[in-house]
Amino acid sequence: MIEYIKYSFRNMVQRKSRTFLTLSGIVIGIAVIVAMISIGEGMRRTVNEQLDKVGADKIYVSPAGFFGGGFGPPKEFVPFGNAELREINTIPGVKKVAPMYFASAKVKVGTEEVTANIIGGTEEGIELYREFLTLKEGRYIDETETEAVFIGYYVSKGMFEKEIRVGDYLEISGKKFRVTGIIEEIGSKPDDSQIYMSIKAAQSLFDVGDDINFIMVQADSKGVVGEVSKKIEERLKKLRGGKDFEVLTTEDQAGQINQVLDILTFVLGGIASVSLLVGGVIIMNTMLMSVIERTREIGIMKATGATNYRILGVFLAESSLVGLVGGAVGIIFGLVTSKMIEEIGQFYIGTLFETYVSVTVLIGALIFSIIVGSASGAYPAWKAAKLDPVEALRYE
Amino acid sequence: MLQYIELSLKNLSYRKARAILTTLGVIIGITAVVSMVSIGEGMTKAVREQFEAFGTNKILVTSTMEYGVRGKGLTDGDVSNIEDIVGVEFVSPMYSVAAGGEFKGEEKVITVWGLDPGKAERTFSDVGGYRLLKGRWLEPGDRNVVVLGYRVHDDFFKSKVELGNSIKIQGEKFRVVGIFKETGDPEHDEAVMVNIDKLRELMGREKSVTAIVVRVKPGYDVDEVRQKIEDSLERRHEGVEFDVFTSQQLINAISSSLKVIQVVFGGIAGVSLIVGGIGIANTMIMNVVERTQEIGIMKATGATNSQVMRIFLFESGVFGFFGGMIGVLIGYIISTIINELAENYLGPGVLTTAVTPSLAFYAISFAILAGVISGLYPAYKAVKLDPVEALRA
Numbered sequence: 001m002i003e004y005i006k007y008s009f010r011n012m013v014q015r016k017s018r019t020f021l022t023l024s025g026i027v028i029g030i031a032v033i034v035a036m037i038s039i040g041e042g043m044r045r046t047v048n049e050q051l052d053k054v055g056a057d058k059i060y061v062s063p064a065g066f067f068g069g070g071f072g073p074p075k076e077f078v079p080f081g082n083a084e085l086r087e088i089n090t091i092p093g094v095k096k097v098a099p100m101y102f103a104s105a106k107v108k109v110g111t112e113e114v115t116a117n118i119i120g121g122t123e124e125g126i127e128l129y130r131e132f133l134t135l136k137e138g139r140y141i142d143e144t145e146t147e148a149v150f151i152g153y154y155v156s157k158g159m160f161e162k163e164i165r166v167g168d169y170l171e172i173s174g175k176k177f178r179v180t181g182i183i184e185e186i187g188s189k190p191d192d193s194q195i196y197m198s199i200k201a202a203q204s205l206f207d208v209g210d211d212i213n214f215i216m217v218q219a220d221s222k223g224v225v226g227e228v229s230k231k232i233e234e235r236l237k238k239l240r241g242g243k244d245f246e247v248l249t250t251e252d253q254a255g256q257i258n259q260v261l262d263i264l265t266f267v268l269g270g271i272a273s274v275s276l277l278v279g280g281v282i283i284m285n286t287m288l289m290s291v292i293e294r295t296r297e298i299g300i301m302k303a304t305g306a307t308n309y310r311i312l313g314v315f316l317a318e319s320s321l322v323g324l325v326g327g328a329v330g331i332i333f334g335l336v337t338s339k340m341i342e343e344i345g346q347f348y349i350g351t352l353f354e355t356y357v358s359v360t361v362l363i364g365a366l367i368f369s370i371i372v373g374s375a376s377g378a379y380p381a382w383k384a385a386k387l388d389p390v391e392a393l394r395y396e
Numbered sequence: 397m398l399q400y401i402e403l404s405l406k407n408l409s410y411r412k413a414r415a416i417l418t419t420l421g422v423i424i425g426i427t428a429v430v431s432m433v434s435i436g437e438g439m440t441k442a443v444r445e446q447f448e449a450f451g452t453n454k455i456l457v458t459s460t461m462e463y464g465v466r467g468k469g470l471t472d473g474d475v476s477n478i479e480d481i482v483g484v485e486f487v488s489p490m491y492s493v494a495a496g497g498e499f500k501g502e503e504k505v506i507t508v509w510g511l512d513p514g515k516a517e518r519t520f521s522d523v524g525g526y527r528l529l530k531g532r533w534l535e536p537g538d539r540n541v542v543v544l545g546y547r548v549h550d551d552f553f554k555s556k557v558e559l560g561n562s563i564k565i566q567g568e569k570f571r572v573v574g575i576f577k578e579t580g581d582p583e584h585d586e587a588v589m590v591n592i593d594k595l596r597e598l599m600g601r602e603k604s605v606t607a608i609v610v611r612v613k614p615g616y617d618v619d620e621v622r623q624k625i626e627d628s629l630e631r632r633h634e635g636v637e638f639d640v641f642t643s644q645q646l647i648n649a650i651s652s653s654l655k656v657i658q659v660v661f662g663g664i665a666g667v668s669l670i671v672g673g674i675g676i677a678n679t680m681i682m683n684v685v686e687r688t689q690e691i692g693i694m695k696a697t698g699a700t701n702s703q704v705m706r707i708f709l710f711e712s713g714v715f716g717f718f719g720g721m722i723g724v725l726i727g728y729i730i731s732t733i734i735n736e737l738a739e740n741y742l743g744p745g746v747l748t749t750a751v752t753p754s755l756a757f758y759a760i761s762f763a764i765l766a767g768v769i770s771g772l773y774p775a776y777k778a779v780k781l782d783p784v785e786a787l788r789a
Contacts, residue, residue: 021678025671032667064494064505075507076469076493076606078599241567242496243503271661274428275668278421282675285417289682 022286023326029276030330030369031337034357036272038338039345040265042355044258050352051254053132057095059217059229060248061088061236078244079211087235088217093228096218098125101202101211107195108171109160116155117194118172120202128216129196138166138181146201150181154192154350170195173205187352225249276369279326280376287319287380298384299392308385315381316374323373327366334365400710415715418679422719422763423726425669430727430751430759432665435734436658438749443650447643455622456641457608457629470605470638474629478608481624483616488512488519490607491592493599498564499553506548507583508565510592513538519609526584531559531574539594543574547585550578565590566598618642669762673770676715680708680774684781691778692786701779708775709768716767720760727751727759 061084063077080099088097101120106113121129123143130140141148149170156164156179169176177197186192203210219228226249233247248256291298298311338355345353457478459469475489490511497506511519513534520526521533534543542563549557549572562569570590579585596602612621619642626640684691694704731749738748 017681018678021674021681025674028667028671028674032664036664064496076491076599076601076604078493078495078601237496237503240496242498242565243505244494244496244566246505268664271428271432271664272667274424274665275671278424278668278671278675281417281421281424282671282678285414285421285675286678288413288417 018286018289019322022282022322023329025279025282026276026323026326026369026372027279027330027333029273029279029372030327030365031333032272032275033269033368034331034334034361034365035337035341035355036268037265037361038334038355038357039341040261040268041358041361042338042342042353043264044261045356046352046354047257047261048254051250051257054250055131055218056222056250057219057225058128058250059219059225059232060246060253061215061217061232062246062248063213064244064246077213078240079208079213080215080245081210081212083239084215084236085212087239088215088232091228091231091235093220093224093231094217095220096124096128098122098128098216098218099199099212100125100214100216101199101206101208102214103202103206105173105205107155107159109162109164109168112160114159116159117190118202118205119194119196120199121196122199125199125216126196128218133186134184136182136184138179141180141196141198143198143200145180145198146204147175147177148180149177149195149197150183151179151196152183152192152194153185154189155195156182159193172197175205177201185351188350191352192350225251276372280372283319283322283373283376284380286322287315287377288383290318291315291380291384294384295387295392298387299389299394302387302389303393312381312385315384316377319377319381320370320374323369323371323376324366326373327369330369331362331365400707414679414682418675418715419719419722421672421675422669422716422767423672423723425666425672425766426720426723426759426763427727427730428665428668429662429762430724430755431730431734431749432661433658433755433759434727434731434749434751436654436661437752437755438731438735440651440654440658441750442748443654444647447647452643453612453614453618454643455610455612455618455625456639456643456646457610457625458639458641459606470608470629472603472605474632475605475608477628477632478610478625481621481628483613483621483624484610485613486515486518486611488515488609489592489605490519490609491596491601491604492587492606493595493601495566495599497588498567499557499561500555502553504552506552506565507587508595509587509589510595511589513591516543516589520589526579527577529575529577531572533574534589534591538573538591540568540570541573541590542570543576543589544572545576545585545587545589546578547582548588549575552586563588565595568598618644669766672719673766676712676767676770677774679715680712680771681777683711684708684774684778687778688781688786691781692783692788695781695783696787705775705779708778709771712767712771712774713764714767716764716770717760719767720763723763724751724756724759728756 061080063079085097085099088094099122103118103120104115105118107116119125126140126143135150136153138150140150149172151164151170155170164170164179164182166179166181168179170179171177172195177195183192197205199212217228217232219225229247229249233243236245236247237243301311335357338357342353342355345355457470457474470489472489475487478484479487488511490509492507492509494505495508497504497508511534514536517533528543529546529549531543534541542565544557544563557563557572559572559575561572563572564570565588570588576584596604610621610625612618622640622642626638629638629640691704694707728751731751735749
């Protein structure tokens with residue numbers, strides 16, 4: 001008697017480790033998929049939130065090749081000047097035109113020297129910025145001030161050993177500027193690393209005359225943005241003798257970014273799903289063993305009147321259950337992994353980096369794992385259903 | 397040794413289906429890893445070859461165009477200064493710009509490279525390894541003529557641009573005299589080449605230069621010449637930064653960023669190998685249970701614990717080995733297919749994949765290792781069996 005108890009107990013333990021291993025395959029697969037998709041989803045959310053803040057009534061005009069030049073040799077672009085500004089200003093539906101000059105420059109504090117992005121803007125630019133930036137302390141600059149800047153959060157805290165406060169001085173390209181204000185943290189290092197000054201100050205600092213390399217346009221309303229951006233394109237084409245510039249609306253921008261993120265999510269998720277495939281193979285293996293071990297049991301079931309259909313159902317149900325449980329546990333691990341990735345990402349990229357798992361993804365993952373479970377169980381279940389009851393009963 | 401092999405092969409075929417499925421797990425894992433890594437390796441290789449064609453005796457000087465601080469970039473003066481440096485054989489200035497292109501009323505932003513017409517052929521054929529498909533190179537005296545990258549001729553505009561056609565750049569007409577062969581590098585295939593002076597006139601940027609290609613005389617040290625060029629630039633432009641690259645530096649910079657991509661993708665694919673290992677562990681545990689009696693007999697007839705251990709570890713290692721072998725093979729096939737697809741859809745040389753012998757070797761070793769590690773726990777279980785109990789099972 002004791003022997004029998006010991007035997008079945010041992011059997012149970014054996015079964016337990018088999019069940020455990022079979023489940024872990026699915027768990028790991030689903031966890032990796034959920035974590036990978038959460039990166040893409042999180043980025044998309046962040047980007048769209050930011051673009052929402054900036055507002056759908058904005059149009060961005062820049063010389064072609066100004067943002068990112070690809071791998072090849074550097075390309076020059078032809079900057080805008082006052083002629084372009086005048087032209088855009090005459091277009092109906094344009095509410096505000098904010099010319100800007102972007103540049104990167106060496107910024108010195110004490111003996112420390114860092115390269116940072118400088119944005120030169122006019123009163124209109126500062127007004128537009130105020131719509132989506134909040135001031136932490138101090139004040140914005142006035143258009144007429146040529147020796148004052150307001151700075152991003154990271155410039156004040158993190159970029160230099162010493163914290164930069166309102167009233168401190170920064171040496172930019174050899175010239176001293178007084179800090180009048182500090183922006184609230186946005187959460188992405190590049191955005192928090194900007195230094196804002198008047199466009200006149202930037203143009204004279206970099207010795208570029210009245211060059212403008214970025215124009216932000218605000219349309220009267222979201223509704224006319226498309227029309228206005230088309231008009232801008234037409235007018236500037238005529239003025240400049242060719243289309244050597246880009247006109248983008250916030251919506252265009254969102255579309256472009258989302259397209260890239262879609263591909264990223266798809267590729268990462270796709271590679272991750274290979275693990276789930278392997279997990280499915282393990283389920284099939286286990287189910288196959290289980291069918292062989294239970295050949296006699298199946299024979300008895302059949303002998304006592306179970307139909308083939310019913311036996312198929314029993315085994316399919318079992319493998320689907322493995323898929324469901326594995327999927328559920330996998331989602332939990334996936335959420336944990338995604339949180340870990342978020343922590344790491346925030347450390348390197350900034351607090352704006354977040355991972356996000358939508359309910360759709362959770363439900364999708366669960367359904368997917370049930371499908372994998374039942375698909376993997378299909379062949380073993382079919383084998384079980386096909387067993388000849390007489391043979392099966394004779395099986396040792 | 398032979399005994400172990402015989403025994404494990406026998407056991408493998410004993411439960412054929414199970415063995416196949418277990419190996420399949422490893423195969424899929426290794427296939428995924430190999431195909432992923434091969435894409436990265438291929439890209440690295442392509443980059444390396446491209447720069448090796450460029451030659452290791454070349455130096456590329458570019459303005460740091462981050463938000464291009466205009467008016468402070470390279471100029472013709474720098475070009476003649478570099479010409480005077482000892483050890484410099486050949487200097488070719490370039491002015492490239494994103495300009496408005498137009499063909500048959502269709503307008504698109506196009507990359508235009510301005511070159512000294514007398515030096516264009518030498519710069520691009522000799523130094524860059526680029527070849528003409530049709531027509532001729534730029535020649536001294538050429539003004540309103542243009543040589544097209546392959547894609548500009550082929551599918552950049554809605555209709556094909558042929559020799560003798562005219563395209564407009566910034567509103568001015570240029571006659572097509574030559575078309576380049578496809579290189580697979582979109583940066584080159586989607587660019588056009590014109591006279592540097594004509595282009596600078598058109599853009600209102602006299603004397604401006606965006607890149608300088610330098611070739612070092614044989615027998616001179618490339619790094620030394622590079623240093624001299626840097627010094628000369630620093631003297632002329634105080635506080636402005638330039639990038640002076642030798643091809644070796646460019647190769648290293650690009651290779652290291654490709655490595656990161658390779659590690660990330662290979663790593664995610666590697667998770668499937670872990671799952672494959674779990675499959676091995678699963679099967680091995682079933683094996684130990686089924687063969688309890690056999691293990692009892694082995695022990696009763698004098699097999700030591702370490703012998704039993706080795707039998708099971710070997711068996712799980714065999715799963716890894718076969719899985720790894722077949723996985724590498726299928727990975728190779730997939731990588732070849734990706735190659736073909738990329739060539740058809742993206743053009744030659746854009747994305748080449750390569751399964752190097754070292755990748756194959758590491759993949760198989762890794763698979764064996766995964767197998768052995770997965771076998772550890774089951775093997776330990778087998779060793780721990782009490783021979784008396786085991787015989788009674």
